[in-house]
Amino acid sequence: MIKFFCVPIICFLIFLSLHIFTFHSIKIKRRFRTMVYLALIMVVVDIFLFFLLPDNLGEEFVKEDLLKYIYLGNALFLYLYIFYFYFHFIIVIDRSISVRILLEISSSPQRSLTLDEIKKRYDLKDKFKRELKDLVFLGRVEKKGEAFANTFKGRMHAYIVWGVRKYLNLATNR
Amino acid sequence: MISGVLSAIVTSFICILLHFIICLFTPSFPKFDSDVKKLIFQGKMVLSIWLIMLPLFFLLNNIFANKGIDEIIKKNKIEEITFLLYSIVLFLCFFFLYLTVYYIIDRSVSSRIMIEIEKSPSKRLTFEELIKIYDVDTKYQNEIKGMEEGSFIKKEGDKYKCTVKGLIVGRIAFFLKSIWKLGEGG
Numbered sequence: 001m002i003k004f005f006c007v008p009i010i011c012f013l014i015f016l017s018l019h020i021f022t023f024h025s026i027k028i029k030r031r032f033r034t035m036v037y038l039a040l041i042m043v044v045v046d047i048f049l050f051f052l053l054p055d056n057l058g059e060e061f062v063k064e065d066l067l068k069y070i071y072l073g074n075a076l077f078l079y080l081y082i083f084y085f086y087f088h089f090i091i092v093i094d095r096s097i098s099v100r101i102l103l104e105i106s107s108s109p110q111r112s113l114t115l116d117e118i119k120k121r122y123d124l125k126d127k128f129k130r131e132l133k134d135l136v137f138l139g140r141v142e143k144k145g146e147a148f149a150n151t152f153k154g155r156m157h158a159y160i161v162w163g164v165r166k167y168l169n170l171a172t173n174r
Numbered sequence: 175m176i177s178g179v180l181s182a183i184v185t186s187f188i189c190i191l192l193h194f195i196i197c198l199f200t201p202s203f204p205k206f207d208s209d210v211k212k213l214i215f216q217g218k219m220v221l222s223i224w225l226i227m228l229p230l231f232f233l234l235n236n237i238f239a240n241k242g243i244d245e246i247i248k249k250n251k252i253e254e255i256t257f258l259l260y261s262i263v264l265f266l267c268f269f270f271l272y273l274t275v276y277y278i279i280d281r282s283v284s285s286r287i288m289i290e291i292e293k294s295p296s297k298r299l300t301f302e303e304l305i306k307i308y309d310v311d312t313k314y315q316n317e318i319k320g321m322e323e324g325s326f327i328k329k330e331g332d333k334y335k336c337t338v339k340g341l342i343v344g345r346i347a348f349f350l351k352s353i354w355k356l357g358e359g360g
Contacts, residue, residue, distance in 0.1 A: 003257065003261070004175070004257040004258075004260050004261045004264070005261070005264055007261045007265075008261050008262070008264040008265035008267075008268060009268075011265050012265060012268040012269065012272075015265075015269065015272075016272070030323065031280070035273070035276070039265075039266070039269045042265060042269075043262055043265065043266075046261055046262055046265050047258065047262070050257075050258050050261055051258075071175040071178050072178055072235070074175065074178060074179070075175075075177075075178025075179055075181060075182045075231075075235060076178075076182070076231075078178075078179060078182040078183070078267075079181075079182040079185060079186055079224070079228075079231055080224070081267050081271070082182065082183075082186035082189075083186070083189070083220065083221065083224045084271070085270065086186075086189075086190060086193075086220065087216070087217055087220050087221075088274055090213070090216055090217075090220070090354060090356075091213055093347050093350050093351060093354075093356065093359070094209070094212075094213060094351070094354075094356045094359040095209065095213075095359060095360070096360070097283075097313075097317050097360055098317055098320065098321050098326070099343075099344075099347050099359075099360070100358070100359060100360025101317060101318070101321065101327075101360075102321065102326060102327070102336065102340055102343060102344045102347065103344055103347060103348055103351075103360075105327060105334055105335070105336050105340070105344070106336050106340070106341055106344035106345065106348070107344075107348070110333075111335060111336055111341075112330065112333040112334060112335040112336075113333060113334055114332050114333050114334070115314065115318070115332075115334070118314070118318075118334070119314065122360060124310045124313055124314060125305060125310060127283065127360060128283070128287070128301070128304065128305065128308065128310075129301065130208065130209055131283050131284050131287060132287065132301065132304075133207075133208050134208050134209055134210040134284065135284055135287065135288070137208055137210055137211065138210060140284070140288060141287070141288065141291065144298060146300045146301075147296075147298040147299055147300045147303075148291060148298060148299055148300070148301070148304070149291060149297060149298040150288055150291050150292055150297065154288045154291070155288075155292060157285065157288055158285070158288035158289045158291070158292040159292070161278070161279050161282075161285040161288070161289060162289045162292070162293075164279050165279060165280070165289075168279075170279065170280050
């Protein structure tokens with residue numbers, strides 16, 4: 001049965017189209033929540049399609065002996081996916097501004113802080129300095145005297161992200 | 175199919191455990207002058223563990239296949255429900271993969287820095303100019319607003335307090351950061 005990976009691919013493509021269409025046509029306030037709702041709808045569609053589509057979907061193109069390699073490839077994908085997910089989790093825990101603010105509040109004596117106290121404990125200007133340093137190291141930005149300019153790689157990155165942000169109506173002041 | 179999935183899950187769990195053990199029993203990691211170098215170091219360590227454990231993945235795959243796990247599932251007539259559950263898991267995998275890309279586009283500080291440089295008339299900015307454009311106060315407010323919406327913190331008077339959810343996430347993050355020796359971060 002190769003339906004198990006055909007259906008989620010179809011569902012993901014529908015999700016992607018729906019996401020692009022909704023974000024492009026409507027100005028959405030709670031974007032993350034909207035994406036989660038869309039994903040949940042697609043889980044229902046996944047179940048529906050799984051029972052609707054024939055069990056031998058796409059199998060006329062796949063020889064019997066090829067099936068075991070498809071299953072192995074799927075397992076390898078899952079193995080590498082867990083690596084990617086775990087490493088990304090490390091990055092989020094380390095780099096996320098929200099996690100750092102949460103840590104500052106939860107480690108304060110009264111477990112509560114005013115905005116000014118948060119600013120004193122965690123200076124975002126320092127964060128920007130570190131980000132610039134990383135961008136220089138990654139070859140996205142170069143220092144020209146006192147100023148910073150994008151390299152070719154940085155310019156391409158900026159144009160792609162800028163274009164997608166505009167198309168999807170994402171706020172530019174994030 | 176299930177033997178492969180099981181071997182991937184079991185081997186990955188062993189890899190995560192190994193990473194924890196290595197971090198726990200290593201007194202200190204080299205000091206890096208930038209966050210990205212520190213993360214590259216962690217990434218190389220994690221990837222090495224995953225690659226070293228690849229033979230175990232194949233071995234477990236063979237063991238599970240020889241034990242006839244796939245046949246057991248077929249015999250007990252739970253094959254279809256197993257495939258259905260796996261197809262949902264696979265969709266969620268694609269969704270989370272996409273979320274990581276979306277995060278870079280919507281929230282990444284470095285992407286915003288590069289965009290601001292590109293938008294400036296001379297296509298170059300000093301640090302002071304960047305701070306003026308990339309309003310630090312707005313950034314704090316955006317982050318806090320997002321955390322309030324996600325019920326991680328709540329405002330009491332002029333103070334922000336962790337909710338139970340926020341406290342749990344904070345404790346987990348603190349525990350993981352200390353195990354992985356990531357430093358203050360942020």
